Amino acid sequence: xxxxxxxxxxxxxxxxxxxxxxxxxxxxxxxxxxxxxxxxxxxxxxxxxxxxxxxxxxxxxxxxxxxxxxxxxxxxxxxxxxxxxxxxxxxxxx
Numbered sequence: 001x002x003x004x005x006x007x008x009x010x011x012x013x014x015x016x017x018x019x020x021x022x023x024x025x026x027x028x029x030x031x032x033x034x035x036x037x038x039x040x041x042x043x044x045x046x047x048x049x050x051x052x053x054x055x056x057x058x059x060x061x062x063x064x065x066x067x068x069x070x071x072x073x074x075x076x077x078x079x080x081x082x083x084x085x086x087x088x089x090x091x092x093x094x
Contacts, residue, residue: 012076
């Protein structure tokens with residue numbers, strides 16, 4: 001992985017995280033509701049992280065390091081594109 005890829009990854013994650021957190025704070029202006037959501041989200045993140053830890057062994061062995069490293073930016077691209085499509089259409093979740 002080159003320095004450019006590492007920097008691009010860091011910038012992408014920071015942009016997404018800042019945008020996402022501002023939207024979540026707007027959705028949950030009450031501090032208790034926000035804390036409740038973040039707690040539930042953190043629990044879900046922990047469960048997915050544990051599952052990916054188990055799957056990563058298989059992914060590394062079967063597809064190699066390069067493919068495993070591409071999973072995060074690919075998911076970011078897909079979810080970002082979906083967000084770009086869903087938001088203008090007026091669909092709301094939750």
